[in-house]
Amino acid sequence: MALLAGLRVPARSLLRAGARLRDAALGRWERAAGGGGDGARSFGSQRVLVEPDAATGVAVMKLWNPPVNSLSLDLLTELVISLEKLENEKTFRGIILTSDLPGIFSAGLDLTEMCGRNPAHYAEYWKALQELWLRLYQTHLVVIAAINGASPAGGCLLALSCDYRVLADNPKFIIGLNETLLGIVAPFWFKDTMINTIGHRATERALQLGLLFRPAEALQVGVVDQVVPEGQVQGAALSAMTQWLAIPDHARQLTKSMMRKATADRLLTQREADIQNFVSFLSRDSIQKALQVYLEKLRQKKG
């Protein structure tokens, strides 16, 4: 059951058990080692599979961090490495970002990285999140999110950082920056990313109320650009990619930079202070208690 949204998500216990077994095997990408569409080899890490198609210049990047693709330190690090690798390959012009887990795009930040750890860990974790956002938000590649599951909080940030968002039409696939529901505050760069997507007033309402939008509402408010039937999300993302890649790279890239640089620079100029804010906020007893209670509720809801 989806605790935050008050929605039920179908039991995926069996799938999760299977996923955990696969995870344990660690040979995660051996099944894909045969390669992508044009003979280009798939590559990846334990939690990020990249299926490149050299013929189209598009790579599909799939998140796989069972059970809910929470943005653990490992996943953040692996995402940055995969992104950097694609950026350095001249053949690639676009990425489809999606999930390899049924029903979940990403559950957002990994709460276990934010609870009961020491300040040095919180600092390392936040720096890794900043790093991923800065790179994803500013990458010269076209990134289209094929959102095939729920994406609360940090999951929503991930999608908002892409150039275009396609969401699968399932009422359980909620999306939004719901931090206030946890008693925490979305950092300014989360807020800026949403403002740049849906505007100031809609963001203020969404953030204060911690709104998690179902697909039709997400489309209406502009959190996503397209809603398509489940099963068509990756195809729709690829179709949209064709339109984005029809634009000359240099013109599109300069325009992207013109639109996003000021927002990214705002974090870059106060990166260390932002880390310290996060560490001192998380180190408060009241915040730790609230997060522990929330995590415990998530763990117990199945019982």
Ligand SMILES: CCCCCCCCCCC/C=C/C(=O)SCCNC(=O)CCNC(=O)[C@H](O)C(C)(C)COP(=O)(O)OP(=O)(O)OC[C@H]1O[C@@H](n2cnc3c(N)ncnc32)[C@H](O)[C@@H]1OP(=O)(O)O
């Ligand atoms: C003054 C200003 C200062 C500012 C300083 C900064 C302040 C900090 C700002 C931090 C910003 C935070 C961003 C975030 O992203 S916080 C995380 C928010 N995410 C959520 O709340 C999602 C919670 N999860 C869910 O709602 C559901 O799990 C979900 C709908 C995603 C899926 O539901 P489903 O029923 O399929 O799965 P379960 O709920 O049963 O969960 C399965 C197991 O996964 C664990 N889980 C779930 N979410 C997380 C998570 N985010 N991190 C870690 N673990 C998670 C859950 O406990 C279950 O575990 P077990 O199998 O062990 O029981």
